[in-house]
Amino acid sequence: AQKVTQAQTEISVVEKEDVTLDCVYETRDTTYYLFWYKQPPSGELVFLIRRNSFDEQNEISGRYSWNFQKSTSSFNFTITASQVVDSAVYFCALSYLYGGATNKLIFGTGTLLAVQP
């Protein structure tokens, strides 16, 4: 069965601190994708990154970086020099093909990040 675990329910940091959000997944599929989404107080889910199961290269985008390790089934997300605008709920998700044609997303329970000024 597919599963995504975000063990951190809430994290509070002070502006300019670095913070890492953890994500651990379970799947027996060899082909899958991993995602991170941000949900600000407005409610809309904002896509941040997609990673496929064959690409373990870490990725950096500005202050954001992602560490994908298949050996530990983890896909962690680090924000460097956090800002108040980073305050949001962050979801990790696993996508896999269902029935050969339809992708399904399994979400973690989310991590609420509060960045204090």
Added chain:
Amino acid sequence: DVKVTQSSRYLVKRTGEKVFLECVQDMDHENMFWYRQDPGLGLRLIYFSYDVKMKEKGDIPEGYSVSREKKERFSLILESASTNQTSMYLCASGGGYEQYFGPGTRLTVT
């Protein structure tokens, strides 16, 4: 730009009412999805559709039904709304491994 729109951002309904939540996408995607989001539970899949008039139950379909008469439109129906259906409802559409989300409808059932 992919656009997924939902008919209402906020909705207040009474117990027992029939409620329709509408979702429209403009990317000609085959797949469309309805999720509900509750604190501490993340997003849970209610129903999805992989083609017009085709639907499949997700993880929590009880109390809901769906309709997909046209490719771009996917409706979620609460036949008789109950207070435990108060939640945030998110629609998504997608092809391949990606899904694109609408802004969400916050439904309150009183």
